Amino acid sequence: MSGTAxxxxxxxxxxFQSAFHAGKGGDTKWSAVMExxxxxxxxxxxxxxxxxxxxxxTRGAFPIELRRVFEKIGAKYPNELKNFAxxxxxxxxxxxxxxxSGLGDxxxxxxxxxxxxxxxxxxxxxxxxxxxxxxxPRLEExxxxxxxxxxxxxxxxxx
Amino acid sequence: xxxxxxxxxxxxxxxxxxxxxxxxxxxxxxxxxxxxQTEAPLDGVINNIQYDNVIIHxxxxxxxxxxxxxxxxxxxxxxxxxxxEMRQAGASSDWISREWDKIHVLKNWMxxxxxxxxxxxxxxxxxKILENVKNHINEKKMHRCTQCGADLSINxxxxxxxxxxxxxCGSVNTYQPDDRVRALEYYVITPLAEEHxxxxxLKARTDKNAMKEYYKLFYGYLMENVPEKKxxxxxxxxxxxxxxxxxx
Numbered sequence: 001m002s003g004t005a006x007x008x009x010x011x012x013x014x015x016f017q018s019a020f021h022a023g024k025g026g027d028t029k030w031s032a033v034m035e036x037x038x039x040x041x042x043x044x045x046x047x048x049x050x051x052x053x054x055x056x057x058t059r060g061a062f063p064i065e066l067r068r069v070f071e072k073i074g075a076k077y078p079n080e081l082k083n084f085a086x087x088x089x090x091x092x093x094x095x096x097x098x099x100x101s102g103l104g105d106x107x108x109x110x111x112x113x114x115x116x117x118x119x120x121x122x123x124x125x126x127x128x129x130x131x132x133x134x135x136x137p138r139l140e141e142x143x144x145x146x147x148x149x150x151x152x153x154x155x156x157x158x159x
Numbered sequence: 160x161x162x163x164x165x166x167x168x169x170x171x172x173x174x175x176x177x178x179x180x181x182x183x184x185x186x187x188x189x190x191x192x193x194x195x196q197t198e199a200p201l202d203g204v205i206n207n208i209q210y211d212n213v214i215i216h217x218x219x220x221x222x223x224x225x226x227x228x229x230x231x232x233x234x235x236x237x238x239x240x241x242x243x244e245m246r247q248a249g250a251s252s253d254w255i256s257r258e259w260d261k262i263h264v265l266k267n268w269m270x271x272x273x274x275x276x277x278x279x280x281x282x283x284x285x286x287k288i289l290e291n292v293k294n295h296i297n298e299k300k301m302h303r304c305t306q307c308g309a310d311l312s313i314n315x316x317x318x319x320x321x322x323x324x325x326x327x328c329g330s331v332n333t334y335q336p337d338d339r340v341r342a343l344e345y346y347v348i349t350p351l352a353e354e355h356x357x358x359x360x361l362k363a364r365t366d367k368n369a370m371k372e373y374y375k376l377f378y379g380y381l382m383e384n385v386p387e388k389k390x391x392x393x394x395x396x397x398x399x400x401x402x403x404x405x406x407x
Binding site: 001103109122123129137141143 | 197324
């Protein structure tokens with residue numbers, strides 16, 4: 001790797017880390033980084049709009065501001081910029097600052113089935129097997145053949 | 160020559176090692192973070208559980224994916240990157256391989272921690288289900304012979320249908336236990352047996368003989384708490400305990 005490429009990667013990493021470690025929506029340290037590169041920050045009104053939008057973030061500067069810094073770094077290293085996957089780097093950044101939603105989904109999905117398998121359960125049942133012909137009760141636990149009183153079959157045979 | 164080659168002790172390689180260690184530490188932190196986030200919602204789920212633990216299976220699958228599976232994938236991807244960077248920095252193969260081994264240690268740690276979490280989660284759910292079943296079942300209910308009305312001594316915590324011969328008239332009464340009671344075997348007793356024997360299961364990860372002890376404790380618990388199926392469980396236990404694989 002050439003010296004220029006190394007410097008380019010180092011600056012990109014540094015900007016990435018500064019954005020990531022900034023407070024939610026950016027802070028004074030991040031503003032200083034933007035100023036250093038001459039990148040234009042978002043107007044306060046836009047920041048507030050974004051903070052209340054559906055694209056939630058939990059920490060760090062806004063991805064668009066990081067992109068602006070990357071563009072300024074790229075302007076210093078035009079050759080390296082050609083091979084730099086800007087969009088995927090910005091997406092990687094967003095993945096890191098967005099709220100962790102996986103658990104919410106797990107519990108939401110699970111909640112739909114909370115009582116599903118506890119429904120329709122049968123209560124205890126107590127009965128006596130009786131002869132269909134004469135009504136005499138079964139008198140032996142292992143009596144699966146004929147009624148002891150009238151001799152009829154106690155259980156129907158499978159056809 | 161010392162254990163470090165010249166390049167291995169270079170500031171560049173050392174700084175990569177520091178970064179790598181820091182990354183692994185973060186993954187460990189992330190693992191705990193995910194499980195910590197589940198504490199409150201899991202309390203809610205367990206409080207609302209009724210007579211089955213199917214929901215716990217669903218949640219546990221999702222959580223395992225969020226922790227062990229996804230974090231392991233992240234570590235593996237990062238390890239490949241670390242390997243490339245270390246090679247570029249001139250680190251020796253031994254050195255890289257030593258750093259690579261750290262992912263096995265971390266993955267093993269995650270597996271064990273997750274197992275502990277899962278066993279204790281199912282045991283918590285089991286205790287709640289048992290409480291619900293006990294509240295539902297009327298243990299004092301009198302059971303009388305359908306033919307002569309004499310008292311029958313029926314254990315309501317039976318896990319299979321019973322045929323009882325009335326002492327008074329000799330008729331055979333058939334008792335079908337409540338479905339909630341039958342289900343205790345799978346939703347309550349099995350997870351509690353697993354918790355009871357779990358320490359041996361952990362030991363068995365490195366000592367095959369400990370697996371025998373695990374089976375003895377696990378099936379011992381089942382035999383004690385599901386006496387109707389004692390013979391069946393004893394047979395299963397003996398099959399496993401006498402399996403030559405665990406005596407090697």
